[in-house]
Amino acid sequence: MKTLIVHxxxxxxxxxxxxxxxxxxxxxxxxxxxxxxxxxAMNWKAVVDAADYGPAASNPLKVALDSGRxxxxxALTPDVRAEQEKLLWADTVIFQFPLWWYTMPAxxxxxxDRVFTYRFAYGVGEHSDTKxxxxxxxxxxxxxxxxxxxxVGGPESHYAAxxxxxxxxxxxxxxxxxILYYPGIEALPxxxxxxVDRMTDDDYRGVAAAWEQRLLTLESTEPIPFRRQxxxxxxxxxxxxKEGLEPEGRTGFGxxxxx
Amino acid sequence: MKTLIVHxxxxxxxxxxxxxxxxxxxxxxxxxxxxxxxxxAMNWKAVVDAADYGPAASNPLKVALDSGRxxxxxALTPDVRAEQEKLLWADTVIFQFPLWWYTMPAxxxxxxDRVFTYRFAYGVGEHSDTKxxxxxxxxxxxxxxxxxxxxVGGPESHYAAxxxxxxxxxxxxxxxxxILYYPGIEALPxxxxxxVDRMTDDDYRGVAAAWEQRLLTLESTEPIPFRRQxxxxxxxxxxxxKEGLEPEGRTGFGxxxxx
Numbered sequence: 001m002k003t004l005i006v007h008x009x010x011x012x013x014x015x016x017x018x019x020x021x022x023x024x025x026x027x028x029x030x031x032x033x034x035x036x037x038x039x040x041a042m043n044w045k046a047v048v049d050a051a052d053y054g055p056a057a058s059n060p061l062k063v064a065l066d067s068g069r070x071x072x073x074x075a076l077t078p079d080v081r082a083e084q085e086k087l088l089w090a091d092t093v094i095f096q097f098p099l100w101w102y103t104m105p106a107x108x109x110x111x112x113d114r115v116f117t118y119r120f121a122y123g124v125g126e127h128s129d130t131k132x133x134x135x136x137x138x139x140x141x142x143x144x145x146x147x148x149x150x151x152v153g154g155p156e157s158h159y160a161a162x163x164x165x166x167x168x169x170x171x172x173x174x175x176x177x178x179i180l181y182y183p184g185i186e187a188l189p190x191x192x193x194x195x196v197d198r199m200t201d202d203d204y205r206g207v208a209a210a211w212e213q214r215l216l217t218l219e220s221t222e223p224i225p226f227r228r229q230x231x232x233x234x235x236x237x238x239x240x241x242k243e244g245l246e247p248e249g250r251t252g253f254g255x256x257x258x259x
Numbered sequence: 260m261k262t263l264i265v266h267x268x269x270x271x272x273x274x275x276x277x278x279x280x281x282x283x284x285x286x287x288x289x290x291x292x293x294x295x296x297x298x299x300a301m302n303w304k305a306v307v308d309a310a311d312y313g314p315a316a317s318n319p320l321k322v323a324l325d326s327g328r329x330x331x332x333x334a335l336t337p338d339v340r341a342e343q344e345k346l347l348w349a350d351t352v353i354f355q356f357p358l359w360w361y362t363m364p365a366x367x368x369x370x371x372d373r374v375f376t377y378r379f380a381y382g383v384g385e386h387s388d389t390k391x392x393x394x395x396x397x398x399x400x401x402x403x404x405x406x407x408x409x410x411v412g413g414p415e416s417h418y419a420a421x422x423x424x425x426x427x428x429x430x431x432x433x434x435x436x437x438i439l440y441y442p443g444i445e446a447l448p449x450x451x452x453x454x455v456d457r458m459t460d461d462d463y464r465g466v467a468a469a470w471e472q473r474l475l476t477l478e479s480t481e482p483i484p485f486r487r488q489x490x491x492x493x494x495x496x497x498x499x500x501k502e503g504l505e506p507e508g509r510t511g512f513g514x515x516x517x518x
Contacts, residue, residue: 010308013319046305046365049269060272063357064412064456098322102437103362106305106372110365136423153323157497164395164488164498166432166512174430178361197323229423238416239423252511253425 001032001219004090008097008108010040015151015196015204020096022208023149026215035086039107045079046110052077068118076117083115092218093146093185095175098196099153102171112179121183132236135182137228142184145223148172149191149211156194168192173253177226186223225258260291260478263349267356267367269299274410274455274463279355281467282408285474294345298366304338305369311336327377335376342374351477352405352444354434357455358412361430371438380442391495394441396487401443404482407431408450408470415453427451432512436485445482484517 005023009016020036027034037044050057053066054075070076076084087093097104104112116122121141125134134142150172152159159168168190176187191214193199193207214221227233233245247259264282268275279295286293296303309316312325313334329335335343346352356363363371375381380400384393393401409431411418418427427449435446450473452458452466473480486492492504506518 010306010322011320040306040308044306046369047269047299047303048359048364048366049299061270063269100307101368101371101375102433103368105307106365106369107307109360109362109368110305112360113365116360155496157499160497160499161510162499162514164493164500164515165437166515170429170511171433171437173425174361174433178424178430234423237414238419240416240419240421241423249508249510251420251508252429252513254511255421256423256425 001027001092002090003027003032003034003092003094004086005034005036005094005096006108006111007036007038008040008095008105008111012041015193015199016096016098018204018208019149019151019211022211023094023096023215026212030216035090037083037086037111039111042079044107044111045114046107048110048113052080052114064118064123068120068123071117071119080114080117083111084117084120087115087141087144091144093144094149095146096149098151099171102165104175116179116183124183127237130236131230132234132239134184135229136177137181137184137226138230139182139184144184145186145188145218146180147188147191147214147218148175150193151196152192152194153197154194159192159194170253176224177253177256181226187226188218188221188223227256227258260286260351261349262286262291262293262351262353263345264293264295264353264355265367265370266295266297267299267354267364267370271300274452274458275355275357277463277467278408278410278470281470282353282355282474285471289475294348296342296345296370298370301338303366303370304373305366307369307372311339311373323377323382327379327382330376330378339373339376342370343376343379346374346400346403350403352403353408354405355408357410358430361424363434375438375442383442386496389495390489391493391498393443394488395436396440396443396485397489398441398443403443404445404447404477405439406447406450406473406477407434409452410455411451411453412456413453418451418453429512435483436512436515440485446485447477447480447482486515486517 005020007020024034050061053070057066097108124139157163158165161167172190180187241255246255266279283293309320312329316325356367383398386392416422417424420426431449439446500514505514
């Protein structure tokens with residue numbers, strides 16, 4: 001595999017950084033190529049602004065259109081171009097981050113906001129009676145797979161089907177489906193550690209073994225079976241799931257996973 | 260009302276900025292007090308790091324514990340303390356932002372990550388057989404109400420119950436429930452504009468009228484009826500919704516809204 005690890009934690013001695021380091025050593029020892037985007041170490045600029053799009057940015061700024069023109073003319077900043085190049089190089093992407101306020105830290109959201117430009121990650125493909133662009137299973141990054149490795153302070157029960165925080169699969173759906181699957185990346189079932197604020201050294205040994213096991217079986221892991229947009233499951237252009245396709249009783253985000 | 264507007268768009272001539280400006284003028288004309296945190300204009304630092312917590316930050320950094328100690332000792336940076344003070348001053352908070360990759364822009368997530376510190380927005384209240392801290396309906400910010408004003412590029416049908424992006428209420432649930440309701444803020448039904456990339460000047464006149472109407476009726480608007488944590492609906496400490504409380508057929512995030 002050619003694996004890109006995108007890592008988002010400010011403390012090099014944190015659990016997140018240990019998991020990132022373990023991923024690098026485990027994958028390299030198994031003969032895989034690994035590149036790391038350690039966003040804090042890179043002092044990653046988290047905020048989209050006109051400076052991202054070079055001197056040709058329009059005034060007033062149009063984020064989508066300007067990002068697309070800058071992408072197409074090679075005018076994106078070198079930091080963004082480097083991340084796009086890493087994504088095109090990789091066949092596998094691992095995101096390592098703590099769940100902060102039920103989603104990714106700002107620095108990682110800023111990586112998505114800046115790297116996933118128009119004409120690269122969206123605004124791709126033709127619109128017709130049978131296609132609504134290349135999205136959700138098609139797109140620039142099709143053929144790649146990604147894994148979220150997420151640490152969570154609270155206990156697992158709070159993220160269960162009836163848990164007060166909402167089910168973890170639903171909390172991660174906007175990332176799995178909306179960020180990854182949209183430009184074509186298949187999302188693997190996530191690696192989630194709960195109760196990490198109370199983790200002991202003994203606990204960590206078990207966690208490390210489980211993480212190594214996930215890493216060494218990535219190639220044979222089946223992705224979450226999201227429905228592809230342009231292959232008959234959705235009305236076009238409303239993009240409503242066609243009547244009768246959902247498994248009984250399934251609603252909301254769950255509609256978009258094949259039964 | 261005492262209204263804080265937290266605004267997150269880089270372009271002062273954007274639709275988002277126009278809506279923010281209209282909110283200021285409409286509310287002030289109606290006799291309300293308004294303060295604005297224009298995050299791009301403030302050059303808001305989006306990224307949590309050790310510098311947020313003053314010279315007493317521990318090494319290795321512990322984000323939750325260090326943020327709580329810095330809060331309790333007054334060692335948080337002045338920018339963060341100013342935002343906490345504004346939240347305590349306000350009875351109403353409006354968040355104005357574009358939906359980027361199905362959630363808020365990084366600069367606004369960074370406002371949450373940095374301002375909502377331990378001991379301020381979480382880690383508050385006692386744990387007992389009948390309480391699991393002050394969360395979800397109780398907490399430091401109880402008594403306040405908030406409104407998300409969100410612009411969306413795509414059409415409304417894609418965000419409907421069967422739409423491919425998932426229902427807008429579910430996409431916003433981690434913000435309404437996980438970020439706002441957690442420290443006690445009641446979330447009002449959001450003001451969402453769809454298809455904004457194709458909006459004309461004529462469209463804008465209708466939008467502006469609808470926005471003014473929402474603003475002038477905020478005080479009489481009923482919040483989303485999320486279930487309070489510590490008042491009998493949840494098992495403690497698992498925080499599972501008790502059996503039989505959910506309206507028939509409702510699952511996932513919807514369990515946490517009263518029927």
